[in-house]
Amino acid sequence: MAMRIKSSIIAGMIRHAENDAPLEACGYLAGRGNHAVKMYAMANMDGSPEHYTFSPEEQFRVIKDARKEGLDIVAVYHSHPRSPSVMSAEDMKLAFDKSISYVIISLEKGTADLKSYKFTKGTVEQEDIEEVKLNFYEIPELYIHELDAFEKVTKDFIEGSLAQVEYRAHRVSFGIYEQRTNGTYMVRIRCTAGGMTPAQLAVTADLAGRYGSGRIHVTTRQEVQIHDVKVDGLGPVLRELLTIGLSTRGGGGNTVRNITVPEDSGISEDEIFDVTPHSVALTSRLIRDQDSWNLPRKFKIGFASAPGHRERIIVQDLGFEAVIRDGRRGFRVFGAGGMGAKPMMAELIHDFIEEKDIYRVSTAMKRLFDKHGNRRNRYAARLRFVWKNLGRKEFLRLYNGELDQLDKDDMGLLFNEIINEGTSTALESVNGEGPEFELWKSRYVLGQKQAGLTSVLIPLSLGDISSVDALELARFLEPFGENVLRFSQAQNIVLRNIPEGLLGNVSRHVAKRYPLASGPSLSGNAVSCAGADTCRLGLCLSRNLLSAVYSELGKTGVDLDGLKDVKVRISGCPNACGQHHGADIGFFGKVSRKDDRSYPAYYIVAGQGLNSGTPVFAERLGEISARNVPLFLREILEAYAAAGGAETGFSGFIESGRNGKIRTILDKYSQVPGFDEDKNYYFDWGADEAFSIAGMGRGECAAGLFDIIDHDADLIRKNIEGLSSERDEDKIRTSLADIVFSSSRMLLVTKGIEPRGRAEVFSQFIGSFIKKGLVEEKYSGIVEMAGDGDLDGLLKERDLVVELSQAVTALYNSMDNSLRFPGEGELKTPAAKFKDLRGVKCPLNFVKVKLILETMKGGETLEIFLDNGEPIENVPRSIQNQGDEIVSRKRNGDYWSVTIKKS
Amino acid sequence: MDFTEEQVERYSRNILLDDVGGTGQRKLLDSSVLIIGAGGLGSPAALYLAAAGVGTIGIVDDDHVELSNLQRQVIHFTSDISRPKAESAAEKMRLLNPGVTVIPVMERLMAGNIVSVIKDYDFIIDGTDNFPSKFLINDACVLGGKPFSHGGILRFYGQTLTYVPGSACYRCLFQTLPPRGTVPSCGEAGILGVVAGILGMIQASEALRYILGIGELLTNRLLYMDQLTVEFRKLNTKPNPNCPVCGENRTILEPVDYEQPACSLKEGPAAKVNL
Incomplete structure (x- = not known):
């Protein structure tokens, strides 16, 4: 069995040997079994170039320390400054513990030569040394097989034998999402702790260039994404990522997602320990x-x-x-x-x-x-x-x-210490001097707890980095070692372990490529989600908004460096991918309406206190058109700076200004002109077409659609309330017409219908709700009356109008979260046959399915219940293998309902 | 196509096969196979066919179990010595699969009784050890239009072919019995037990695939195997127009009895085979 030693430990032992030469250096390696994860450099009491002895005190201390961390001593290492890396007679004599390995570092030939020895049956034998490179996770063997299976379903999907919906079930858990443009996909790569080695970054950048949009995107969970990958590129991308130890499994879907770690863990002076x-x-x-x-x-x-x-x-x-x-x-x-x-x-x-x-x-x-x-x-x-x-x-x-129920001993973990150290790079130091360098340093460089080392933030615009820049960065970082970069939750790159003397080199590399790096760090720290240009759930173009914010903030005369800790967060919809709940000042997208036209807008939230004793989320402050966000934000920040900036703290500023200064600014920007007055309000940032909710159809989340529904529900309620006390017949007539209108319009959005004008509201409602049996036929008369403007007719049918509004409201209340109504979707075509196979083990469950399918005609469906685990993993696949189609699979607690269509 | 829970589970590995499925299993359960000879070839064939769920299995043998049989006739155990072989074999098959009907026939098949014995079966397996029986079975099956599998073994060698009406029969290849004394019997020459086992199982496989209607049968092909070199050769054959039982001018119009010692086989399919 080979001795597995982390590369940083191998480097550490060599450095120890070189430092102590011409004397012998010695120490312990701790770990478990044949895997060394920690190195203890120890003193050689003999101070000799030919032999070594540990001091008993140090030996005792080290063993105690290792034991505390749950580690065993797995090897003794020592150097041979002038002789080859073989076990000498002296070494054999000194090898008291025959159960551990003995590593020898020979410096005889100028370059270090490492060998490891182990005793078996009394004789010493050389064993291989396997260098364990820095890895932010270990990919399980099984992933390779899962990848094979994924490539197979991708092939089936391309060839048309696998339905889109079925394919989605496979791809999403591989971190692959379809983008707003059909046929293009985003691939999300797991980066535990936001870590990647320069070598991994280089390959990722290359893949983004070859298969994707030519940019890499950093997420708020510290992962990286490749966008615009075509379906036939998915397999190759995943496979190449595997060759460099990267996996996309769990990048999406109902899975254990990327594990986040503060980007300064391991280097921050304030930290408890490196996590x-x-x-x-x-x-x-x-x-x-x-x-x-x-x-x-x-x-x-x-x-x-x-x-x-x-x-x-x-x-x-x-x-x-x-x-x-x-x-x-x-x-x-x-x-x-x-x-x-x-x-x-x-x-x-x-x-x-x-x-x-x-x-x-x-x-x-x-x-x-x-x-x-x-x-x-x-x-x-x-x-x-x-x-x-x-x-x-x-x-x-x-x-x-x-x-x-979980065994305490079985589930203990072994931790590989990740060493933060500078590299003895041969890079020639570039002089970093002058005010610009100093300003950059004050904005983007932080000290580390490791003396002489620094951490550098590279602000990415919208979390994006081009493949070319990423590739050049990877090459630039190579001499700095493997543990040199993290992706941060603020979607930036944070370098670490940069020797102070090489900051000039970093500055020069960064200045040319990252425009935000020459500005204050507030912008780089601002976060936006992907937004509606790629996300199928998005309502607003949050990324474009953030760009507009960058440029607006560039115009301010206020010193933004004083405001660098203000967290600006933008989400394109109520889902908090842009983390707006954690914002000092944040925004999340909504759809607003004016004169029957929708326009992009945002709710404003402010004043998070997540780090306080009783943590609080940012609270809603009001709403604003997307158009006015940059101006509003600029003015708020200017007001904050004028009020003393960081000294008061942002939440204090919000609290005190809620009904004063902030209210005034908000009022100033709350007006939205009509479409004919200023069309800009009806175009989202960077959009070529007027804002539309078309395409935000059923099945996708589009949580903002509820805003639109609630808008009509409110109108209905208000009108009905008004009716009870209203005596003026004209007003009653108008109210009734409005109720029918709102009732008709309210749920159209659930079908992805965006009517142009009143007439279409009524005709679409009749077509999509009454004709489809969702709303009773008896209401079609009053809907037609409303369409014809027959208000007198409505007056006579006053009770029916109220009833219609109640029917629509009831229908809305019965809508499920995929925007389906009872009687729609899967309920409409109940499976013709059914078999409960819970409690039936593999492969007997499949045998039974097969027997039933043999009695069925092509096109007939069968619904089965399967247990979770092996049954759901195997049976559907077997069914597909014999050529029948899996129409759907749904999880219900600890079992699954699977619908099969016989081919 | 109703199966009991017990059947679904027992035959699940058959049903899982795309080429078998529930439909195929039903065919097996509805089928009948006659095994002639409960010896070296008949033992594995009987066990596997019972296990697979062939609904009715006839087993013919008029001999009694002897100690020297046990080296290869694995359906019989030491405690069965002196019992009628057909009875011993039937008991084992019923123990293995109580769901199949086993009909033991403790008779020697002769020209006089063979026609009535084979007439109710879908497929016949010739597991006999002597030339008179092999020719008798061939003639009776060809004349009665019954598909059957011929098998023969000696030392390390075996051969088998399958006949279905219209294909080459055993007599197409070997017109007549070899002269007395030219071919040693197993009793004289010996036989490695596994050779019987392998060949008997190939015959059982032929029966199963015939019933299921899948794959390719060993019709118009003679499979010859050598268990010293583990070589399997298939020799293509064709119906012989001069065959006395299935050719153009037939001379054998009903089954005939011959007299010869048991367990005889030519060494290999050499000289007289018409290919």
Whole structure:
């Protein structure tokens, strides 16, 4: 068995040997089995070039330290400054422990030569050394097979034998989303802790250039995305990513998502300890578990390494906050937090757990979620809804039940320390002097706890970096070692372990390529989600808005450097991908209407206090047209600077100005002119066409559609309320006409219909609701009257008008979250045959399905219930293999309903 | 096509096969196969056909189990010594699969009784050990229009072919019995048990595939196998127009009895084969 040693340890041992030459250097390697994860450089008591001895005190201390971390001593290393790397007679004599390995570093030939030896049956034998490179997770063997299967379904999809909806089920859990333009896909790559090596970045950049849009996008979960990949490029991209140790599994869908870690973990002076190794080990375990890919909804895990990072974990499904208790490392655990349209602060689950228990805790939480998450309603599916439904007591009782079932010893993790160190690079230092350099340094460079090393923020415009820039960055970073960059949650790149003397080189590289780097850091820290140009759920073009914000802020005379900590966050819809709940000042997209025309708008939120003792989300302040956001934001920031800026704190500023200064600014920008007056308001930022909700059809989330529905529901309610006290017949007539109009229009949007003008509202309502049987035929008369302007007729049918509005409201209330009404969709064509195969094991369940299918005619359908796990993994595939079609598969708690169509 | 729960589970591995499925399993359950000889070839064939769920299986043998049989006739156990072979074999098949009907026939098939014994079966397996029986079975099956599998073994070698009406029969290849004494019997020459096992299973496979109507049968082909070199050769054959039982001028119009010692076979398909 080869000795597996991390490359940073190999480098560390060589450096130790070189530093101590001509004397012998010596030390211990700790780890488990044949895997060394930690190096202890120790003193050679002999001070000799020919032999070494550890001091008993140091030996004792090291062994104790290793034991505390759950590690064993797996090897002794020492150097041979002037002789080859073979075990000498002296070495054999000194090798007291025959169960561990002995690593020798020979410097005899100028370049270091490493060999490892082990005793077997009394004789010493050389063993291979396997260098373990820096990796932010280990891809399980199984992934290779999953990739084969994915390529197969992709091929089927291209050839037309697999339906779009079926293909989506496969691709989404591979982090592949269809973009707004049909046939183009986004590939999201897992980057635990936002980490990537320069070599990985180079290949990713190359792939983005060859298969994608030529840019890489950094997400708010510290992953990177390649956009605009064609369907036939998906397989090759995934396969090439695998060759460099990157996976996309869990990039999307109802899976364990990328695990976040503050970008300064491991280098920050304030931190408790580096949590990167924990995120890496946890990821590597979780992505091996099949049950990580089939949860009721996504499952987000984050780490915090310093007290000031509470905001990073308080909005995740599971958060681990580093703490040291009685000298032992561990975590405070939070759970069931989240943003989205219905945000919730995470609750405290454990005040302290041992660090090795993070996998056990994660698994228990995941299982609880798996069993109790709401799979029927994806809008109420996240873990926080489980908490809300069960209540604290029951949630914790069930969670502890799960935890008790998990073996403490089996689930302990081993952590590979990730070393932050400068490289002895041969790069020639470029002189970085002058005011511009100093200004850049003050804005973008931070010290590290490692003396002489610095961290550099590269602000990315909208989280984007071109393939060319990324490739050049990767090449530039190569001499700085593997552990040199992180993607941050603010969608920027943060370099680390840059020797101070080489900052001039970095400055020169960055200045040419990243325009935002020459400005204040406020802009780079602003976050926007992908928005409607690529996201199918998006309402507004949030990215374009952020660009407009950049340019508007460029015009201000105020010193934005004083405001660099203000968090500007923009989401294109109520889903909080732009993290607007964590904004000092934020916006999330909505659809507004004026004179029967819709225009893009945003709700304004402000004043987050996620890091405070009692954390609070940003609160809603009002709404504003998309058009006016940049001006409004600029003026707010100017007012904040004038009010003393950072000294008061942004939430204080918001609080004190809520009814004063801020209200005044908001009022100033709240007006929206008519379409004929100023068309700009009806075009979203960067859009060539007037704003339209067309294409935001059923099936996609489009949560903003509810705004439109609620608008009509409000109108109906107001009119009906008014009716009861109204005596003026003309007004009653008008009210009745308005009620029919709103009733007719209210739900059109659920069918993706955007009527132009009143006549179309009525005709579409009759066509899509009355004719389809969703609304009773008896109302068609009054709808036609309203269309014809027959107000007297309506007056006679006053009761029926009210009844219609009630019928439509009732229909709305019965709508499910995929915008379907009872009697629609799958309910319309019930499966002709049914078989409950729960409790039937593989392959007997498939045998039974096969027997039934043999008796059926082509085109007939069969619905079956299958258990979760092996049955759902195997049976549908077997059915497809024999040529029959899987029409749908839906999870209901711990079993699945699968509908099959016989070919 | 109703199956009991027990049947679904018992035959699940058959049903899983695309070429079998429930339809195929039903065919097997509705079929009948006659195995002539409960010896080295008949033993594996009987066990596998019962296991597969061939609904009715006839097993013919008039001999009794002897200690020297057990080296290859694996359906019989030591405790069966002296029992009628047909009875011993039937018991094992019923134990293996109580769902099949087993009909033991403790008779020696002769020209006088063979026609009535084979008439109710869909497929016949010749697992006999002597030339008179092999020619008798061939003639009776050809004359009665019954598909059958011929099998013969010696030392390390075996041969088999399948006849369906219209294809080459055993007599098309070997017109008459070899002269007495020219061919050693198993008793004289010996036989490696597994050779019987392999060949018997090939015959069972022929029966199953015939019933299911899948794959290609060994018709118009003689399979010859050598278990020393593990070589399998298929020799293409064709109906012989001069065949006395299926040719243009038939001379054999009804089954005939011959007299010869048991367990005889030419060594290989050499000289007299008409290819």
